[in-house]
Amino acid sequence: MISVVIPIYNEKDSIEPLFSELLPVMNALEVPYEVICVDDGSSDGSSDLLKNFSKSDAKIKHIKFKTNCGQTAAFDAGFRAAKGGIIITLDADLQNDPNDIPKVIEALEHADVACGWRWKRNDPVIKKISSKIANGVRNWLNQEDIKDTGCSLKAFRRSVVERFKLYKGLHRFFPTLAKMEGFRVVEVKVNHRERQFGISKYGVTNRIFRALADAFAIRWMQKRIIRYEFEENIS
Numbered sequence: 001m002i003s004v005v006i007p008i009y010n011e012k013d014s015i016e017p018l019f020s021e022l023l024p025v026m027n028a029l030e031v032p033y034e035v036i037c038v039d040d041g042s043s044d045g046s047s048d049l050l051k052n053f054s055k056s057d058a059k060i061k062h063i064k065f066k067t068n069c070g071q072t073a074a075f076d077a078g079f080r081a082a083k084g085g086i087i088i089t090l091d092a093d094l095q096n097d098p099n100d101i102p103k104v105i106e107a108l109e110h111a112d113v114a115c116g117w118r119w120k121r122n123d124p125v126i127k128k129i130s131s132k133i134a135n136g137v138r139n140w141l142n143q144e145d146i147k148d149t150g151c152s153l154k155a156f157r158r159s160v161v162e163r164f165k166l167y168k169g170l171h172r173f174f175p176t177l178a179k180m181e182g183f184r185v186v187e188v189k190v191n192h193r194e195r196q197f198g199i200s201k202y203g204v205t206n207r208i209f210r211a212l213a214d215a216f217a218i219r220w221m222q223k224r225i226i227r228y229e230f231e232e233n234i235s
């Protein structure tokens, strides 16, 4: 089974078009699937819409937080609810293209995580620049070479997400966290589209400073990681 996990915070106008793009792509795979919509405390009517969709289609599942807890919390809840052996993540705002899902799944043939790389980013200039800087600083502090860690379109083998112990903001470090556990990570070029409805949930400043603090936390974790092999073990 494939589980698609989608964090949703006040995206009411995107929900219907998202399903009308996503469901045909998933149906065409001819593999059982579920779509786990993690409603991160929406207050704009997204919740009622999601409830209706989940009532009319058993494959669509709706989880709702009492309050807005953040995108990492939403991913975490989705991972815990997911039944699939493969887990796909993507944003609800149509910026990720569901037609790229087969591509990231295919990339798991030789990897444990396939990360979308928005090589032609369709965001405001300020966001593109701040994201470039953030990726550069993160890569430097964490000795990484990931081009685009902020792209939500990713595919994970189940064993990867089972190893994650997440904290706020760490969804930006999924590839690094996976590598720290010995998993293979690849990047796959994906489409990126302009946000059509609603507003971005992140400003430039809140993202940059928090992500920098988080990169230091990850650096500490990388240095302190526990690795051991047994010469002898209880038999």
Ligand code: UDP
Residues within 6 Å of the ligand: 007, 008, 009, 010, 011, 040, 068, 069, 070, 071, 074, 090, 091, 092, 093, 095, 199, 200, 201, 202
């Ligand atoms: N999101 C969420 N909780 C939050 C912030 C964002 O679930 O506190 C969701 C949001 O609804 C969207 C995805 O995370 O589906 C990415 O958010 P956004 O599009 O605002 O980020 P950007 O594309 O601007 O980086």
Ligand code: MG
Residues within 6 Å of the ligand: 091, 093, 095, 195, 200
């Ligand atoms: Mg977006």
